[in-house]
Amino acid sequence: MTYQRPNFRHPDAPTNPLGYTRRDYEGSISTLCAGCGHDSISAAIIEACFGLPLEPHRIAKLSGIGCSSKTPAYFLGRSHGFNSVHGRMPSVATGASLANNELVYIGVSGDGDSASIGMGQFAHVVRRNLNMTYIVENNGCYGLTKGQDSATADRGSKSKKGASNPYEAIDLASLAIQLGATFVARSFSGDRHQLVPLIQAALSHKGFALLDVMSPCVTFNNHTGSTKSYVHVRDHIDPAPVDFVPIRDEIKASYEAGTTFEVRMHDGSVVRLHKDSGQEYDIEDPQAALRAIAEHEQAGRTLTGLLYIDKDAPDLHKVLGTSPRPLNSMQEKDLCPGSKMLDSINAGLR
């Protein structure tokens, strides 16, 4: 019996412009159920960080509690990590970001961790526009405690035992837009083509980026009657394709004039969206975004893709005017302004 990942990789495996191979972004072997959507999201995060590219040691991954929050062990094994208290990842992320805003922060949470126990924390990290990528691995159930309905389970969705969920679902994407999030996207763990560029765009966004990713629970929520199963999601999503063009790359793919529009991010990279995909509203208009989400929902569909972006809103650091330098790089002379300065401050208070 062996359940270890061999150390060999494809001999022709590519390296990214930083000289890393995909392997440098991998983590330990996953202990989640075989076929879990979360593993696909982990793979998409690996792919996104490899492709951008980011240096593994410049990334910090944070999580709370739950199946989703276990996954940071399974990707970016050479990055910083903090597995925090249930629902309290946003606080830890806020503290970490304020201490060192040079790292790229990836928060991984689940529907329980964010929409139930962590709801209060979630709301505040959104409205503060903390510069981080917040990924909700949303499977509509509590997989770690045998599949009870979670707060994001759709009304009427059936549990594995056959019981219908009587409660209204919390839609984290709409909620985030209402709370002032500056980057909101929805995707599906089984749609790697869309998910990877969305993660890359989120990582390039300076501000709070929410990614609500439908991620089937293969053990407790992948049956007929569930609205979060592989089959149901595939049948009911309207995916709006997204391309992400990192700064380094020239724009290669050519599209017919007028069929796409581009959002240029602050770091110079470009997110390209397709007009003919049913996503015909202005994604920089929050009301239009909320309306589009609701209209699709009323039609029994789920719109996936980049739903809303405000690329110019100041992030928490800018709002607070904190030091751009990480605290850990400051010496005594940086932190202690000296007696002269103290005297002048004191004088100003007299």
Next chain:
Amino acid sequence: MKPTDIGDPEYFHKVVDCQYACPAHTPVPEYIRMIAAERYTDAYMVNWESNVFPGILGRTCDRPCEPACRRGRIEADPVAICRLKRAAADNKGDVSERMPSAPKTKNGKRIALVGAGPSSLTVARDLIPLGYDIEIFDDQPKAGGMMRSQIPVFRLPPGVLDEEVGFIIDMGATTFLNHRVESLRAVLAQDYDAIFVGTGAPRGSDLDIPGRKEAGATIHVGIDWLSSVAFEHVESIGKRVIVLGGGNTAMDCCRTARRLGGEDVKVIVRSEFSKMKASPWEKEDAMAEGIPIINNHVPRAFLHENGRLVGMSFDLVEVSYDDKGRRSLVPTGEVVEFPCDAALIAIGQENAFPWIERDIGVEFGKWDVPVVDPQTFQSTNEKVFFGGDAALGPKNIITAVAHGHQAAISIDLFCRGQDVRERPAPGVTLISQKMGMHEWSYDNGVSDDHRFKVPHADPALTLKNRKLEVELGFDVRTALAEAQRCLNCDVQTVFTTSRCIECDACVDICPVDCINFIANDEEPVLRAGLRAPALHAEQDLYVSDTLVQTSRVMVKDENVCLHCGLCAERCPTAAWDMQKFLYNVTKAGQACAPSKR
């Protein structure tokens, strides 16, 4: 692309690169697992069934399996398959009980085998248990053919050879040794039911350049000289020896010369080092014994004084290739001389059939060699079959064995009045290896070890004693560690389209990015569009039926699959399964009765 037909045994056979490359298609991973389980006798018998001479081949095989080994595509060196075979032979227990024997009632058919080399012995091995009377003729005093006369004893101890040749002779073959067959017509006249010719390629090419006749006393044709050494007609050679030729015979000649008194032995070759025909390991072994290999020298003349060889002169050449990649050796104008007391010519071997009359129905074709069907090994005289070097030109022992098996099938079909072209299908099984959660009946962990070196005896001793074996073989611990390097390529990844829920778990877990779910297309498009582009066209793509949810297909590049089973381990619906594929070439008399049409 069309979905892959895994019902065709050749598809998975090709995935087992080593077995596919082996002329006799020995089930390599099967016996390597047995070695790892310390089942040496079983491992030996798996070999013996397929290649007849595991102990001999474990020392002398040309190893077409090793360059094919998948391990060589993911790291520097392939599994030491050949030396593991030897480990099975070295550590085996008593196999006499397992050897087949002749049935009490014979079938009344008499077969003559001309030559007692590997191909003839294989025919005997396959036909004796079926009740045939086998009569073997050979001009040497002992059976074994070139395995005895041309392979030096320091590479192949006589005890090993005698044991494995003995297994076959002892089944009940009648041997006529020291008996040179001078006329095939005379053999045909004796009313055998069939005749098999396995006389090898007995004539060493000579080199007709100035001085060859005058200094002939100390110039020898390599294979004849090796044979004289093997039968102890020759026990010494001059101190300075030049060996001409770049093949394995040249390597055997130079190393033998080192042991017979040659102190300054050189191998001088026309071609460049990389184009030499000798196996890389044989070149290494020769050089390790202090024998320089001098390349790009074309022999010009034997230099002699008073009828005595004193040296050789060579044209120094440069190698150039034209637009079509054809090689030519362009003289630089420089002539180089090397002094020597003796020269051995090992520049090639030829078939020679002076004993086969040209009017007895055996048609001869180009190069004056008999016309032989490469599948049935039948000649144009339906009673006469050929095999080994005698059939399709000089190759190697394992090829001769493969020929022998096929010729035996033909002879058996022929003697039963059936069509020799109706070849039996291979015996194939495909069985799931799943035992439980994370549990497979094979060791699916992939060892990180690099190839282990086979220890050699002290050259101070081996160079003094021609009969001392140089290679010592793996000890049991090293053999186990080397066996663990095998990737179990016969444990196949079998995909069931209808079970797949397209969760991508297999794609994510595959350590070598073999698995893809993409839109179907023509093969070149698919190859270019995979996660890791499939650049090796000789390695197949495994393509599934169209998937239900997204209308994509699963495409797996077989090239560097580690057969680690993680795809099956990760699959929530057992759409992937690891199934052991055992492919056995059917031997004479083993086939099921052909279906009546």
